[in-house]
Amino acid sequence: MFVGFGPEDDVLHSRLFMQEEVEYNLIHLIAGNQESMRLKTEENDLIFAHAPGRNSWLWLSPELEEERRRSLVRELTEMLADRELPGVTGTPGTGRLFADAYSKLIGKSHHVRMMMEAYHCPQVQLPHGVSGKLQQAEPGDIPLIARYLAGFVQECFGTESAPEDHLDYAGTVMESGKLRLWIDKDQPVSMVNLAHQSARHARINEVYTPREFRKYGYASAAVAALCDELLSKGVTPMLYADAANPDSNKVYQSVGFKRTGSIVDLRFQ
Template sequence: MSIVPRTGLRLRFLSDPGEFLAVAGDHLGADPVVSTVVTTIAHRQLSQQAEGIPQPDRDWWLVISDDSGAVVGAGMRSAPYAPYPPFLLPMPDEAAVALAHALHERGEEVLAVNGALPAVDLCAAALAQRGGGEVRVNRHTRLHQLGELTPPPPAPGSLVTATVDDARLATEWLAAFMGDADEQAGRPRGASAHEAPDHAEVLRRIHAGRLWFWLDETGEPVHLTGANPPSFGVARLGPVYTPPAQRGRGWASNAVAEVSRRIQAEGTQVCLFTDQANPTSNKIYAALGFRPVVDMANLVIVR
């Protein structure tokens, strides 16, 4: 489905991630770090399609073109958790507003918007104006890219790749991750409306070799770091989780540094998100050599 607002921009909604990547691939690949969330999920859904896993009918992929046909923005609605917020990459201001009007005309209920600023601000404000409600910030995040890795002070132990035998522990820790992150940022547990990966998703990550534990000197797991498979030459780290009793001992810094070193050795760029309300994690990543790329936000519309 295509919509041409009065701005001259063309908004094209696609149901197939493969078609989306074919149409917007050059645009996404021109800034693969900023595009990491969208490209990672598009490639993941392609893999799931090949396995016969159906995608929800509500999902869509968005390509925004100017009057010359050049792609100037992109986004998606593929979140597996309510209220299924769209995720927007950088786009012209008028495109973000036009998207809000298009969603209203399509009859889609949108009660949250995630992604790059200022697009999400403009889109959420226009949605609230059309449908009523007040825009509130759920979380401010910042995307960082690793330049030259600065090794941290060494900590006892070593990094190991998670195996199927670790699936139960990994599932428990990933379930605790978002709640603990909310508390560390001064929010109530559960304020960030993200659904923890289920056991099947954890097994998928393990089979892909994208989960690692840091083991202390006794061989006990004390930290978990994950990463997405590379997309357009970029791998995004996350989650990064240390149980409360093990924090402050350097496990996270050493695990993230070693995972990052291995990924960079493959010729892949490394990036990750931080919560701007969590000064501890921001300080750790800055010390390792991560530098800010773009600010993003998770916004909700309260009616």
């Protein structure tokens, strides 16, 4: 039987969920969205979270026996048969188990959009010899942030967009006070954003350096400086990195990020 849950529910602070909390950190964000669909079992061994228009996320307890895993997923997909889900995200075994069952039920196929590596940074290694400093973005930076966001989307998802398409979001993240720019010789050269913070972790996203400023260590320095700030507040930084991008994975590992597991982004066709 499935029941609803909220952002402070015991399931999000249970021993078993916390074993995979880095991989499933985005569930904390969805749990706080009142428009999202949030389901769990009474036994706290399954979490399903789906925000409108976004991929659903599915967590299954790592201690579940295979028969119960399949039974729960079958029951869940039958319950969701009348909903049109864009896709599902989870650890590879869990994500594919749901995708196979749901695809068969609704008569659609599915494909892997992206494989991601989940990282956390329990201790930061600040790089040496990188010129510049990390500063909070200001209103005058909004056009530049929009350009950086267009570049980030192009490189991460292969989607072309104009900087003007990102102006509203650029203004929102600037006003949040969470977006930082690495400034060298009075010029912004790299960007890093604190996307979301939960009780134990802070998720870093939208790390981007224009090509002309790469190979100087700016991205490493920006991420490390933000991690140092977060760790000083007792929060562990975490992020997702595209498994197909060895350069970004190398940058994160160089400043202290440790891989905790893999996440698959599956889409229904």
